[in-house]
Amino acid sequence: MSLIQVKDLYKIYQMGNSEVRALDGVSLSIEQNEYVSIMGPSGSGKSTLMNLLGCLDTPTSGEFFMDGIDVATMDDDALAHIRNKKIGFVFQTFNLLPKSTSLRNVELPLIYNGEIKAADRREMAIGALTRVNLADRVSHKPNELSGGQRQRVAVARALVNNPAIILADEPTGNLDSKTGEEIMALFDELHKQGNTIILVTHEEHIAAHASRVVRLLDGKIAVDEPTQRGEK
Amino acid sequence: MKSFFWENLRIALTELWSHKTRSILTGTGIVIGIIAVSLMSTLINGVDGLFEDSMKFLGRGNLYVEKWPWFGDDDWWTLRNRPQIELDMADEIKERSEYALAVAADRMRTANLSYKELSAENIYIHGVTTNYPEVSTVDVEFGRFFTESEDRTGSQVVLLGSEVAKTLFPQGNPVDKMIFAGSKRFRVIGVLAEMGSFMGAFSNDTQVIIPLATFNKIFHGPWGRRSIIVKVPEHLIEDAKEELRGVLRVLRGLKPGEEDNFAINQQNAFRQSYQGIKLAIGGTGMIITALSLLVGGIGIANIMFVSVKERTREIGVRKALGATRSQIQGQFLIEAMLITASGGLVGLIISTLISMAISKFIFPASMSFGVAFMAIALSAGVGLFAGLAPARKGAKLDPIDALRYE
Structure with missing residues (x-):
């Protein structure tokens, strides 16, 4: 079975009397170690799909298997466990805890894992920070780091739990283009190391880093094709 | 977790x-x-x-037969017109009551005391029976309590409360000294141990004790409080109170239907x-x-x-x-x-x-x-x-x- 298997996914919001079909029958499967970018204009259902793939939300109807687990009908707390173990998030606005050091921020998913001893947590977090070349910024707080460094802390946080997928939502949106490219190089590196990456973006040159692009329009998949890089 | x-x-x-x-x-x-x-x-x-x-000085197992109830809202005039408590009922009570362990009598009034140029005013004088220590918490610290024969003969002997002793005898032992209570000479035979005060207000140490017969001989007139103190087993106090009431009604010659013309007080009332x-x-x-x-x-x-x-x-x-x-x-x-x-x-x-x-x-x-x-x-x-x-x-x-x- 694929890592992510989605079939006939619907997400329908009721806005007064009218019904908004944010996702209108999406079927998709993503394999282990794929590098997929999801694109689409605003209102296309891109964010909704990302929220569902990130197990932050549940679909109105449809099937959704994540690493073989049926997550379509899970309750809040069960979804929280899935997010903790299977998904690493990277956000546009970094979303680091401002009062905590890099180390604490990266430790966070391990803390909510609940089964990892403090000493192991520390070791794993330092390991993740080393992978993003921030071993020397362990005890810095976010306001003492540059934008690119912050996003690298966020990537380390996404990596630390060895998630099934890394889900990045406009990861370069708040960075200048040079720093953005550095972050994208980091994703490329992580992909080479065997991670599965889903990238949500509206920039073609960012999407081009992936090997496959899924384009949404009006809640439906309009295009699902390999990128140039994917065809190579 | x-x-x-x-x-x-x-x-x-x-x-x-x-x-x-x-x-x-x-x-x-x-x-x-x-x-x-x-x-x-x-x-x-x-x-x-x-x-x-x-409350300790009142004794948990004590019943106090008195004219006035300690608490209550009975009509003042009715209470006022009750006869005085006849202290010689004490012996009768002891004889007739099954529960009574000891029965003592106590009269009280105030007087001024003096020794040489020192004086103590408005001191409570208690005239009590020889068995008073059995029903109260008084303790003789120096000297001795009075004897049966001193009571019978109305000897002018006195025991001083610790405060009184301190006032009249700032230094030196008061025992065997002669003091005046009003115009009467008394020989000090003992000093009571300190007892503290009641709710921090009324000191129990500003009293003196003399034999009841002496009190009766010296202080005439109906004034002052009179109590018959009946000590009974603490856990049977309610039964004892009922019995005592019956005994007193008989002694007072009250007919059925007539109201009690005495009060039986106990610590409980305070409580x-x-x-x-x-x-x-x-x-x-x-x-x-x-x-x-x-x-x-x-x-x-x-x-x-x-x-x-x-x-x-x-x-x-x-x-x-x-x-x-x-x-x-x-x-x-x-x-x-x-x-x-x-x-x-x-x-x-x-x-x-x-x-x-x-x-x-x-x-x-x-x-x-x-x-x-x-x-x-x-x-x-x-x-x-x-x-x-x-x-x-x-x-x-x-x-x-x-x-x-x-």
């Missing part, structure tokens, strides 16, 4: 530390509330202790009256102090709502990274309880110091372990109560909305 307690405690400490002023101000409400509650209970305990100490006052004052005090805690609690709840609102995004991040509802709820609950428990602890320390000062300068009131425990439990409870609604609100946030919150 245990690891989350420490994790949440750590988050709470960091959070409170980063808002020091806010935390201190919020905690102050609880500090004040806990000071009020624990001081109030300490004072009530102190007054209780004082009352119990004062009941005291309990009533205590309940009224203590209850009111507790309600007022509890209100101050409630106000403190509302302050905490308010701040916690603000805190949840401010940290909406943080909650979103934590949830995205896998925090469950109960973990988020625990985080805010522990934060609230940390404020209130620290406030409670500070309040407890302050009120312990205050109660130490009170017991040093005013009356014995010490903070008991029970009160301390209650204060801490209560303050943590206020935190739990005040933090619950904000914590639930935070825990229920939708992670998508929370992450988007600006």
